[in-house]
Amino acid sequence: xxxxxxxxxxxxxxxxxxxxxxxxxxxxxxxxxxxxxxxxxxxxxxxxxxxxxxxxxxxxxxxxxxxxxxxxxxxxxxxxxxxxxxxxxxxxxxxxxxxxxxxxxxxxxxxxxxxxxxxxxxxxxxxxxxxxxxxxxxxxxxxxxxxxxxxxxxxxxxxxxxxxxxxxxxxxxxxxxxxxxxxxxxxxxxxxxxxxxxxxxxxxxxxxxxxxxxxxxxxxxxxxxxxxxxxxxxxxxxxxxxxxxxxxxxxxxxxxxxxxxxxxxxxxxxxxxxxxxxxxxxxxxxxxxxxxxxxxxxxxxxxxxxxxxxxx
Numbered sequence: 001x002x003x004x005x006x007x008x009x010x011x012x013x014x015x016x017x018x019x020x021x022x023x024x025x026x027x028x029x030x031x032x033x034x035x036x037x038x039x040x041x042x043x044x045x046x047x048x049x050x051x052x053x054x055x056x057x058x059x060x061x062x063x064x065x066x067x068x069x070x071x072x073x074x075x076x077x078x079x080x081x082x083x084x085x086x087x088x089x090x091x092x093x094x095x096x097x098x099x100x101x102x103x104x105x106x107x108x109x110x111x112x113x114x115x116x117x118x119x120x121x122x123x124x125x126x127x128x129x130x131x132x133x134x135x136x137x138x139x140x141x142x143x144x145x146x147x148x149x150x151x152x153x154x155x156x157x158x159x160x161x162x163x164x165x166x167x168x169x170x171x172x173x174x175x176x177x178x179x180x181x182x183x184x185x186x187x188x189x190x191x192x193x194x195x196x197x198x199x200x201x202x203x204x205x206x207x208x209x210x211x212x213x214x215x216x217x218x219x220x221x222x223x224x225x226x227x228x229x230x231x232x233x234x235x236x237x238x239x240x241x242x243x244x245x246x247x248x249x250x251x252x253x254x255x256x257x258x259x260x261x262x263x264x265x266x267x268x269x270x271x272x273x274x275x276x277x278x279x280x281x282x283x284x285x286x287x288x289x290x291x292x293x294x295x296x297x298x299x300x301x302x303x304x305x306x307x308x309x310x311x312x
Contacts, residue, residue: 010034167192223299226276
């Protein structure tokens with residue numbers, strides 16, 4: 001992955017989460033940039049806005065203009081801070097990921113807070129944060145805060161058991177935040193958290209839906225699979241005849257990627273060996289299998305389309 005490429009004495013900046021120009025003071029310093037491509041956020045001094053806008057740019061998710069003489073703090077990934085640890089009045093905070101505030105915000109906050117992702121803060125912090133939050137993308141959610149409350153954060157590719165959701169070692173007022181690709185396994189009899197926030201893609205057993213939903217907030221996609229357990233794949237998956245020959249009972253499949261079904265698989269095998277299907281991507285199969293996949297694929301967050309059956 002290239003981040004900078006020389007072009008006739010200039011550079012192309014590409015494929016970076018954050019490009020920070022806040023330290024620059026003269027338009028001539030931006031003249032060295034030929035193009036910007038594939039960047040989540042660009043930070044630019046307000047005085048150099050004109051020079052920045054003259055640079056060809058594509059696939060830039062957001063641009064943040066900041067005043068001069070400020071301390072710009074950039075964080076990539078989930079940031080967990082207390083209400084008095086966000087920053088001072090001379091700061092600008094930029095977060096590419098989740099911003100999670102674990103106690104009420106009552107004191108000074110940064111001049112601006114720009115988040116490419118979700119913000120989670122205790123109720124009672126709305127006035128302090130409202131004037132600082134500017135131009136981000138994602139939800140801003142406020143949760144009920146109580147003294148001694150434990151906030152647990154899980155991120156990435158997460159397999160969440162029924163026992164973990166029960167939180168038997170914690171308190172009923174605790175908060176669980178799960179960000180990324182999440183598969184909940186086992187029959188969930190109880191949720192022992194006041195609030196559970198899922199940010200990303202979630203697969204959960206349909207039989208436990210009535211137990212999970214009252215405590216859950218979904219910021220992304222959730223699919224409900226048949227049965228209490230599932231085979232989970234955190235990448236693209238190709239299924240051929242051997243899979244169906246060796247499967248000795250119907251299984252539910254969860255695919256965090258694209259699914260392709262190879263030639264040689266019959267619609268009878270699909271219907272007999274797959275109990276349910278949750279796919280966070282596209283499904284491709286030979287034309288004769290499309291109808292069977294449409295029957296099985298009640299939770300497909302992409303297209304079901306005909307292909308050559310070669311797994312491509």
